[in-house]
Amino acid sequence: MxxxxxxxxxxxxxxxxxxxxxxxxxxxxxxxxxxxxxxxxxxxxxxxxAMTPDTDLMMEILSHQYSVPEIAHLSSFKNICENISPSACGLKRSFNFIYHRQGEEQKLQETNKHGVRPSSHLxxxxxxxxxxxxxxxxxxxxxxxxxxxxxxxxxxxxxxxxxxxxxxxxxxxxxxxxxxxxxxxxxxxxxxxxRFKTHSRSIFTHMVGVERYDDCVTNGRNEDEIFWYQGTLHHIFDGGWMWVIPFNNHEKSTNQICSVGLNLDPRRFPKTDISPEQEFQNFLSNYPGVAVQFKNAKPVQNWISTDRLQxxxxxxxxxxxxxxxxxxxxxxxxxxxxxxxxxxxxxxxxxxxxxxxxxxxxxxxxxxKVERLQQKLLDYNDNLVNCSYISFCNYNLWDAWRRVWGLGSFMRQAKAGLAKSLKIQAGKAEELSKFNLDNELYRLTPSYEGLGDGFFQEATETVEKVESGLLSPEEAAEKIISLINSIDFLPDNFLQLGDFSQKNIDLKSDLYKSEYIRFLSWIKKSPKPEIKKCFDYDMADLLAAKSKGNIKLKLLSIVYKIRQIFLNSIPNLSFNR
CATH class of the missing domain: 3.50.50.60 (FAD/NAD(P)-binding domain)
Known part of the structure; x- marks a missing residue:
C-alpha cells in the first residue's frame, strides 16, 4: 500500500x-x-x-471582535434557547451558598444569595x-x-x-x-x-430527581426575588463544597438532568477504595441539610472520581x-x-x-504577554479558591471572603463591559492588523487589579494567617470587611458588600446603565494609576456606545460632547464632574 x-x-x-x-x-x-x-x-x-455574567460578556466580545455570531449564541440564556435548544441550558439568576455543619440541621440564617445578571448553565x-x-x-x-x-x-x-x-x-x-x-x-x-496552594479532589455525575432546595426548606415561600433553584447552588462545609447545577429550572426545558459534584480537600478527606457513589451516600448521611435535596435522586451517568485536581x-x-x-x-x-x-x-x-x-x-x-496574563489568571484563581477552602472552617469568615469574590466579580464585569462597549463603538471588529495587544491586556487583567495597592494580597494573607494559627477566624473576618470598606470608589449599591448585616446581595442591575457610567466617570478622574490603567477609555466613545437605544444616555452623550467643546475653547478653565 x-x-x-x-x-x-x-x-x-x-x-x-x-x-x-x-x-x-x-x-x-x-x-x-x-x-x-x-x-x-x-x-x-x-x-x-456554569456560566457567569463575566463569561457571557467575553463571549459577546469574542463574537463581535471576530465577526462570528454563533459565539454570541452561547452568551445568554435567551440566545441559547433561541439558537441551540431550551434543553441545552438551565437558567442562572444567582450564585447561592448554603453553609452546613456535620451532623446538624442547616440554619437558614447561614445562607447567602448572590444575585447576578441572568446567565445560564450549559x-x-x-x-x-x-x-x-x-x-x-x-x-x-x-x-x-x-x-x-x-x-x-x-x-x-x-x-x-x-x-x-x-x-x-x-x-x-x-x-x-x-x-x-x-x-x-x-x-x-x-x-x-x-505551585498551586489549593488542594481538592472531586466526585461528580448527572442525576435526575434532585429536589428544588426552595421546596426542601421553605415549602415554596421566598422572601425576595432570588430562588435557590434558579441559580448555581453551592453547599459549603468545613473541608469542601458541593455544586448543584440544574438544567430543568425553567419552563421551556424538557431536560430533567441536574449536575452534581462533591469537592473535598484530600488532606481532610483522603481518597479511599470505596466507590464514589458510596462516598456520596456517606457524605449525605453526615449532612442532613444536604441529604434532604437528594432523597429521590438517581444518577444517570457513572460517577467519576478524581485525584487531586490541581x-x-x-x-x-x-x-x-x-x-x-x-x-x-x-x-x-x-x-x-x-x-x-x-x-x-x-x-x-x-x-x-x-x-x-x-x-x-x-x-x-x-x-x-498573553502567557504572563494566563499564568496570572491561574494564580489569582488559586489564591481566591485556596482562601475559600480555608474560610469554610467558619461561617463568618466565609461570609467575609465570599464578599471579596463578589467584589472581584464586579470589577471583572466592569472591565469586560467596558471592553465590549468600546469595541461596538469602534465598529465591526477592529481591523486585526491594528490590534493593540497592550490596550487589550489592560482590560483583561485579573479581577482585583484596580482595587488599590495590595488589596487582594492583604486580604489573602489575612485568611492564610487563620490557617497558620496567627489569627482567629473572627479577627480575619473583621479585617476583611474593613479592607472592603476602605475602597473609596464603589457605586452605592455595592457598599452592601462591606456590611455584614446584608446577607443576600443582588447585583443583577445591568452594568450598562447610568450607575455604571457614573462609576466609570469617577474612575476617569481617579488619582490611582493602577485603576486608570485597567479602565483606559475615552468617555465620549463610551457614552456614544452606551447611548444606543437609550434616550437618557443619548442626551448624556450630547451634553458631554458640548461640554468638551466648551472646555476646549477655554483652556485654563477647571470643570469638575
Missing part, C-alpha cells in the same frame, strides 16, 4: 471541547485552514457547566457539539476518535502522525485538550509538585505552539472561572496567531 499523502494546514488544534472549537471557528472564519484532532467524539459528557454535550459543528461549517476539518501517535515541533513547522499512519503538517499548533495535554508531556511543561505548567508557549488555560493548569470549579479564563485568553491569542501566520514569525516572545 502506498504511503498516504501528507496534508498541510495553517493550524492544528488538539481537542474539540468548547474552547478548542471556538478558537477553531474564529481562525477558520478568517480564512485559515484549521484541523481539529480529538481522541473522543461528540456528543459526550463534560463538566464545566448542558455541555449539546453545547460543545453545536460549537464543533459551527467550526466545521466555517471550514475547519474535524477528526474524531483519532489518536495522535507522534508529534514534532521545530523552527520549520509542526508535524503530526496519527495512529492510523496519516500525517499532517501545520505552521502552528494549539493544545486545547485539558489535563492530558500532549504538549505538556512532549516538552515536560508540568510543575511537579504544582496541576500547573511552568510555561504554556513555545516556538509554534500554545497551550490554552485548561491544558496549562487547573484549580477547582468553585466560582466557574475555567471557561471565562479560556475566552479571556482567546481574545488576544486568535489575533496573535493570525499575525504570526501572515508574517511567518512564530517567536515565543510574540506570545509572552
Amino acid at each position: 502506498s504511503e498516504k499523502k501528507m496534508q498541510n494546514f495553517d493550524i492544528i488544534i488538539l481537542g474539540s471541547g468548547l474552547a478548542g472549537s471556538i478558537l477553531a471557528t474564529i481562525l477558520a472564519r478568517h480564512n485559515l485552514s484549521v484541523l481539529i484532532i480529538d481522541k473522543n467524539a461528540h456528543p459526550r459528557f463534560a463538566i464545566g457547566e 448542558f455541555r454535550q449539546d453545547v460543545d457539539h453545536y460549537m464543533a459543528k459551527v467550526a466545521v461549517k466555517y471550514g475547519a476539518r474535524l477528526l474524531e476518535k483519532t489518536k495522535v501517535l507522534d508529534l514534532d515541533i521545530n523552527s520549520q513547522g509542526v508535524k503530526v502522525e496519527l495512529e492510523d499512519g496519516e500525517k499532517f503538517t501545520s505552521e502552528y499548533l494549539v493544545d486545547a485538550s485539558g489535563y492530558n495535554s500532549l504538549l505538556s508531556r512532549k516538552f515536560n511543561l508540568r510543575e511537579v509538585p504544582t 496541576y500547573s505548567s511552568h510555561s504554556c508557549t513555545g516556538e509554534r505552539f500554545y497551550l490554552l488555560p485548561h491544558a496549562t493548569g487547573f484549580i477547582d470549579p468553585l466560582y466557574s472561572f475555567g471557561l471565562v479564563n479560556s475566552c479571556t485568553i482567546m481574545l488576544p491569542l486568535a489575533s496573535l496567531i493570525m499575525k504570526a501566520i501572515s508574517e511567518n514569525d512564530y517567536s515565543t516572545e510574540n506570545f509572552s
Whole structure:
C-alpha cells in the first residue's frame, strides 16, 4: 500500500471541547485552514457547566471582535434557547451558598444569595457539539476518535502522525485538550509538585430527581426575588463544597438532568477504595441539610472520581505552539472561572496567531504577554479558591471572603463591559492588523487589579494567617470587611458588600446603565494609576456606545460632547464632574 499523502494546514488544534472549537471557528472564519484532532467524539459528557455574567460578556466580545455570531449564541440564556435548544441550558439568576455543619440541621440564617445578571448553565454535550459543528461549517476539518501517535515541533513547522499512519503538517499548533495535554508531556511543561496552594479532589455525575432546595426548606415561600433553584447552588462545609447545577429550572426545558459534584480537600478527606457513589451516600448521611435535596435522586451517568485536581505548567508557549488555560493548569470549579479564563485568553491569542501566520514569525516572545496574563489568571484563581477552602472552617469568615469574590466579580464585569462597549463603538471588529495587544491586556487583567495597592494580597494573607494559627477566624473576618470598606470608589449599591448585616446581595442591575457610567466617570478622574490603567477609555466613545437605544444616555452623550467643546475653547478653565 502506498504511503498516504501528507496534508498541510495553517493550524492544528488538539481537542474539540468548547474552547478548542471556538478558537477553531474564529481562525477558520478568517480564512485559515484549521484541523481539529480529538481522541473522543461528540456528543459526550463534560463538566464545566456554569456560566457567569463575566463569561457571557467575553463571549459577546469574542463574537463581535471576530465577526462570528454563533459565539454570541452561547452568551445568554435567551440566545441559547433561541439558537441551540431550551434543553441545552438551565437558567442562572444567582450564585447561592448554603453553609452546613456535620451532623446538624442547616440554619437558614447561614445562607447567602448572590444575585447576578441572568446567565445560564450549559448542558455541555449539546453545547460543545453545536460549537464543533459551527467550526466545521466555517471550514475547519474535524477528526474524531483519532489518536495522535507522534508529534514534532521545530523552527520549520509542526508535524503530526496519527495512529492510523496519516500525517499532517501545520505552521502552528494549539493544545486545547485539558489535563492530558500532549504538549505538556512532549516538552515536560508540568510543575511537579504544582505551585498551586489549593488542594481538592472531586466526585461528580448527572442525576435526575434532585429536589428544588426552595421546596426542601421553605415549602415554596421566598422572601425576595432570588430562588435557590434558579441559580448555581453551592453547599459549603468545613473541608469542601458541593455544586448543584440544574438544567430543568425553567419552563421551556424538557431536560430533567441536574449536575452534581462533591469537592473535598484530600488532606481532610483522603481518597479511599470505596466507590464514589458510596462516598456520596456517606457524605449525605453526615449532612442532613444536604441529604434532604437528594432523597429521590438517581444518577444517570457513572460517577467519576478524581485525584487531586490541581496541576500547573511552568510555561504554556513555545516556538509554534500554545497551550490554552485548561491544558496549562487547573484549580477547582468553585466560582466557574475555567471557561471565562479560556475566552479571556482567546481574545488576544486568535489575533496573535493570525499575525504570526501572515508574517511567518512564530517567536515565543510574540506570545509572552498573553502567557504572563494566563499564568496570572491561574494564580489569582488559586489564591481566591485556596482562601475559600480555608474560610469554610467558619461561617463568618466565609461570609467575609465570599464578599471579596463578589467584589472581584464586579470589577471583572466592569472591565469586560467596558471592553465590549468600546469595541461596538469602534465598529465591526477592529481591523486585526491594528490590534493593540497592550490596550487589550489592560482590560483583561485579573479581577482585583484596580482595587488599590495590595488589596487582594492583604486580604489573602489575612485568611492564610487563620490557617497558620496567627489569627482567629473572627479577627480575619473583621479585617476583611474593613479592607472592603476602605475602597473609596464603589457605586452605592455595592457598599452592601462591606456590611455584614446584608446577607443576600443582588447585583443583577445591568452594568450598562447610568450607575455604571457614573462609576466609570469617577474612575476617569481617579488619582490611582493602577485603576486608570485597567479602565483606559475615552468617555465620549463610551457614552456614544452606551447611548444606543437609550434616550437618557443619548442626551448624556450630547451634553458631554458640548461640554468638551466648551472646555476646549477655554483652556485654563477647571470643570469638575
